[in-house]
Amino acid sequence: MADDRQHDDALARRIAAARAAEASARDGKKREESAGWSIAVEFVGAMLVGGLIGWFIDKQAGTGPWGLIALLLLGFATGLRSVLRQQKKIDGK
Numbered sequence: 001m002a003d004d005r006q007h008d009d010a011l012a013r014r015i016a017a018a019r020a021a022e023a024s025a026r027d028g029k030k031r032e033e034s035a036g037w038s039i040a041v042e043f044v045g046a047m048l049v050g051g052l053i054g055w056f057i058d059k060q061a062g063t064g065p066w067g068l069i070a071l072l073l074l075g076f077a078t079g080l081r082s083v084l085r086q087q088k089k090i091d092g093k
Contacts, residue, residue, distance in 0.1 A: 039086050043079035050075020 054071030058064060 035086070035090060039083050042086075043083050046079030046082060047072060047075040050078065 050071040050073075051068060054068035057067035057071070061067065
């Protein structure tokens with residue numbers, strides 16, 4: 001009888017440890033997914049903001065597509081720099 005109780009206690013401890021490890025792995029995956037979405041949104045956002053500002057400048061100044069092109073490229077460079085900076089933080093962990 002005491003042997004069964006020890007066996008049940010050991011099984012309960014192993015089940016609890018497995019559940020804790022699974023929860024920890026799930027939390028880690030959620031953090032990684034969240035970081036990926038954050039990087040993607042920031043990159044696209046930088047390009048959109050640059051494009052919109054360039055479009056507005058072109059509309060006001062009548063400079064054709066040059067303001068849009070220039071600021072879209074600037075937004076791309078800014079977004080890329082941000083992605084690389086965040087990736088270094090992630091890799092450094």
